Amino acid sequence: MSTVGEYFATTLIRGIDEGIGTPGLVQSLHATPADGSLELPTGSPGTTGSPGPAAAPFRWEGDIDDRATLDALAPRLGLAHAGKAWRVKSTNALMYWNGTGFDSFLEAFGAHGPDGEPTTMTLGTVTTGAVGSPLIATVTGTPPTLVLNLTVPRGTKGRKGDPGGPGPIRSAPDYQNGTHTQDMVPLWDTPAGKWMPRPLPAWRGPWSINEGLAWNGGTGFAGSQSNTGTSPNTIAQLLVPAQDTPWRPMVTGGVIVSTGSSGADTRVDAEVRIGSATGQIVAMGSGLPYGVDWFNRFIPHFASPAMTPASSVGVIAAGVAATLFVVLRRSGGANYSYTQSRANIACWAVPVSAP
Numbered sequence: 001m002s003t004v005g006e007y008f009a010t011t012l013i014r015g016i017d018e019g020i021g022t023p024g025l026v027q028s029l030h031a032t033p034a035d036g037s038l039e040l041p042t043g044s045p046g047t048t049g050s051p052g053p054a055a056a057p058f059r060w061e062g063d064i065d066d067r068a069t070l071d072a073l074a075p076r077l078g079l080a081h082a083g084k085a086w087r088v089k090s091t092n093a094l095m096y097w098n099g100t101g102f103d104s105f106l107e108a109f110g111a112h113g114p115d116g117e118p119t120t121m122t123l124g125t126v127t128t129g130a131v132g133s134p135l136i137a138t139v140t141g142t143p144p145t146l147v148l149n150l151t152v153p154r155g156t157k158g159r160k161g162d163p164g165g166p167g168p169i170r171s172a173p174d175y176q177n178g179t180h181t182q183d184m185v186p187l188w189d190t191p192a193g194k195w196m197p198r199p200l201p202a203w204r205g206p207w208s209i210n211e212g213l214a215w216n217g218g219t220g221f222a223g224s225q226s227n228t229g230t231s232p233n234t235i236a237q238l239l240v241p242a243q244d245t246p247w248r249p250m251v252t253g254g255v256i257v258s259t260g261s262s263g264a265d266t267r268v269d270a271e272v273r274i275g276s277a278t279g280q281i282v283a284m285g286s287g288l289p290y291g292v293d294w295f296n297r298f299i300p301h302f303a304s305p306a307m308t309p310a311s312s313v314g315v316i317a318a319g320v321a322a323t324l325f326v327v328l329r330r331s332g333g334a335n336y337s338y339t340q341s342r343a344n345i346a347c348w349a350v351p352v353s354a355p
Contacts, residue, residue: 056083066090124149199245208346221343231330232277238324245351251283253345254297262291266332270296
């Protein structure tokens, strides 16, 4: 036979909410030898309690394999570790250490969804916005094909950079590229309005003959002549190599000549001519009559009243070797004498513009 205490030992007590203060409420008690239940109406709400301490902020510790591994950490955790949180990989639950134990958040991590459809994004227009404006990115199109358009703010003007090294002159906009050979320099071409490669405009040389020996080892001046009447009389030939630019000869030197007459009726001049004894004259050494030894000194002479920088008088073309003839020319009837000693000629090639 069951006692009253045994009945109550198996009684389930539950509260029911049928409205506080509602008249006619009845408390019910049901008891059998197997179980029992006692229904009590809910009471009035109590006063609000004091605020509890703030929860510790989450401190993410990463994943941990299972709950057993996590529980093994518990003896080493205290209040100072409150807020530490782990994801238990075996259950996908978030476990939060509150300072004395673990709080479990089973719904913190959801399951993986299905794989989405791959999307292809290409770069569309890239435009420049105002200085200081934000970077604007817009996506157009319909998935899975999308286009990314960008508006990039213009940067502010930077500081002036350090001077750079010399650039290639051939790529300069005011340079007319062309054939380049040794010693060429850029010269301004007025019709083209650009710099162009041109031969070095400096003097070249000299090439010379001194008495009986030429600069290239060839024959020098002719031997001395006494009481001769030959006119014109070629006494030397100076070879000048071909140049890469048109040029004029600039000649110095001279020869000693004396006439056989003591009067003023005979004079012998020394000339320098291009190519032959009758070619273009480029230097003159005026003689002296009266039968004295006179050094006919060469000075530039072109026998033309129209000499200008663009004149063709006395010009030797580029790429052509030239021979300068030293000629004695008599005016008058008396004979004359010529001395090889101290005879000399030197020639510089002076570049000129092409005629």
